[in-house]
Amino acid sequence: MPELPEVEALRDFLTDHLVGREVARVLPVAISVLKTYDPPLTALEGREVTAVRRYGKFLGIEADGLHLVSHLARAGWLQWRDSLPDGPPRPGKGPLALRTALTTGEGFDLTEAGTQKRLAVYLVRDPDEVPGVARLGPDPLAGDFDEERFTGLLAGERRQLKGALRDQSLLAGVGNAYSDEILHAAKMSPFKITATLTADEVHRLYAALRATLTEAVERSRGVAAGRLKKEKKSGLRVHGRTGEPCPVCGDTIREVSFSDSSLQYCPTCQTGGKPLADRRLSRLLK
Structure with a gap:
């Protein structure tokens, strides 16, 4: 399971690769991955990524006021792609759970191995709308955590x-x-x-x-x-x-x-x- 250090590294990586770029589409592949419905994922289309943040073990991508928040759970991971395949991904029994595409042709996949599907993605207007984020204690690496x-x-x-x-x-x-x-x-x-x-x-x-x-x-x-x-x-x-x-x-x-x-x-x-x-x-x- 990715923990604070790995999610922090993903935050750094995605900051370099996403901020300033425009979202083309976000496509859920596994039926269990998306935990919210309002706003819809289509609301991200055409928005520019303005920041990438970490909330404990949650990863948040901010795009013009909306927040795509994910928790990779035990067997989830993020795979960056310099060039995404043409056409939408096909739902099936593979590990692919969600694909995010940029207008540049780049993007990333969220994948999850195994049969227990716990990877979770939320699209919210405020990260605190995600129950797991709202209940988080202090970050142990925060400057004021003495x-x-x-x-x-x-x-x-x-x-x-x-x-x-x-x-x-x-x-x-x-x-x-x-x-x-x-x-x-x-x-x-x-x-x-x-x-x-x-x-x-x-x-x-x-x-x-x-x-x-x-x-x-x-x-x-x-x-x-x-x-x-x-x-x-x-x-x-x-x-x-x-x-x-x-x-x-x-x-x-x-x-x-x-x-x-x-x-x-x-x-x-x-x-x-x-x-x-x-x-x-x-x-x-x-």
């Missing part, structure tokens, strides 16, 4: 750190992969309860949060859209690396599986050498 604000967010919370970091209403943009990376950098168990954090641990977690995301954004900056997935994977230290040696201590990276996801961690770095219980289909353990 340690005091982070401490305030965690105050009163009583849940596991892994779940807290992934909660988009608490903190915008962090998903499954980067929450693993942040907790590894902070040397904390994903099952540690937020209410038990000391001031020193909150400081360490805040520093790991900012550093991990900043480094990932810098690695992704300037990378073409088609290479971002590979860049993300190459920069991860524990997520998706079950069975490999920890790059810090050399211990074997372990995994905890759930019904539709998994987390990875290093026992030596994060849990005092103790493996965490792995109960598929269970809730996170204390």
Whole structure:
């Protein structure tokens, strides 16, 4: 799933490729992709793209007062095309979900692999009309997101750190992969309860949060859209690396599986050498 660093890189890429250009048409291909009907997609035709923005893990394209907002979900992606095929795309069982064409002949496709179709596109007059955007918490890389604000967010919370970091209403943009990376950098168990954090641990977690995301954004900056997935994977230290040696201590990276996801961690770095219980289909353990 694209998270804050990848969506930020897509924002940079599309800013260079879209701003100042005119939209020719936007064509939904998968029946499930479009979540709004007013205004219609035809309202974008002839409008100039004025800005590209990121809202957590949402990507927004502004065109003369309208906002085409997309969430790529778990298996969605954006593919830029210097030259689009002639004629409208045909609906079918392929990965293509939506095509946006410019009057220059360029454009991009939104695609989604797999059978679970969760990629979502909205055309709205205000980004806050998108429910997922309206409920977003603060952006962890915003200039005003300091340690005091982070401490305030965690105050009163009583849940596991892994779940807290992934909660988009608490903190915008962090998903499954980067929450693993942040907790590894902070040397904390994903099952540690937020209410038990000391001031020193909150400081360490805040520093790991900012550093991990900043480094990932810098690695992704300037990378073409088609290479971002590979860049993300190459920069991860524990997520998706079950069975490999920890790059810090050399211990074997372990995994905890759930019904539709998994987390990875290093026992030596994060849990005092103790493996965490792995109960598929269970809730996170204390």
